[in-house]
Amino acid sequence: MKMTADYHTHTFYSDGHSSMRDNVLEAVKKGLTSLGITDHGFNHRTGGIKREDVKKLRDEINSLQKEFPQIKLLLGVEANLLNYNGDVDLTPDDIKNFDYIILGIHYLTYGKGVKDSFLFNFRNFFWNTKQHRKKITKSYIKAMDRYPIKVIVHPNYATGCDVEMLANACKERGVLLEFNGKRVEFNKREIDAIIKSGVGIILGSDAHYANKVGDCSLQQEFLKDYPDFPLERFVNINLEN
Numbered sequence: 001m002k003m004t005a006d007y008h009t010h011t012f013y014s015d016g017h018s019s020m021r022d023n024v025l026e027a028v029k030k031g032l033t034s035l036g037i038t039d040h041g042f043n044h045r046t047g048g049i050k051r052e053d054v055k056k057l058r059d060e061i062n063s064l065q066k067e068f069p070q071i072k073l074l075l076g077v078e079a080n081l082l083n084y085n086g087d088v089d090l091t092p093d094d095i096k097n098f099d100y101i102i103l104g105i106h107y108l109t110y111g112k113g114v115k116d117s118f119l120f121n122f123r124n125f126f127w128n129t130k131q132h133r134k135k136i137t138k139s140y141i142k143a144m145d146r147y148p149i150k151v152i153v154h155p156n157y158a159t160g161c162d163v164e165m166l167a168n169a170c171k172e173r174g175v176l177l178e179f180n181g182k183r184v185e186f187n188k189r190e191i192d193a194i195i196k197s198g199v200g201i202i203l204g205s206d207a208h209y210a211n212k213v214g215d216c217s218l219q220q221e222f223l224k225d226y227p228d229f230p231l232e233r234f235v236n237i238n239l240e241n
């Protein structure tokens, strides 16, 4: 099993440890057809990109695209879900600056106000109740209805959610669900719900080092427990390798 394209990678512009160029070189080396750079959104406390850097990111990716015509390069962003209302750390102007948006929940992001920052993150850490997970899932759905989101990344990281409800909502909206290269956190019941929903699934390396670009070894390891998993549901996989 081999990734054909990687739409979830980080660089120095957020908390990655490699340059955009290093990621591109690795993607070319591994024969990927497409590479997305998705640094963390603005409200990520430890690694969010800065609004004043977005133009630099765009200029850099444009020049790399000229240099490496054999691979399609895209500039995305890994936006943060901020609260129960489906607010995301992107303004309408920000959205225009990116080719696509992936959305995740991260520890200790800045919310819209003190209440969001405190309550949302505090609950994620200490108060992962069923009611909270339902509210989180509804918030993902509100966000999908308000923003042009392509992928929900690493569901169940930082806080649990209702995976069945989320998978069904993604399927209805044509949003992909990610199996993440750093953490795959689904139980058997959730895997069954994902399969049953018919949702499209995508592999993302979530590479923070260039050598991890295009790497799906963790997902492969995880799937060993599910030998009947329908691999054809992955949109970016080559089954022949």
Ligand SMILES: [Zn+2]
Pocket (backbone or CB within 6 Å): 078, 104, 105, 106, 153, 154
């Ligand atoms: Zn993330």
Ligand SMILES: [Zn+2]
Pocket (backbone or CB within 6 Å): 008, 010, 078, 206
């Ligand atoms: Zn990421």
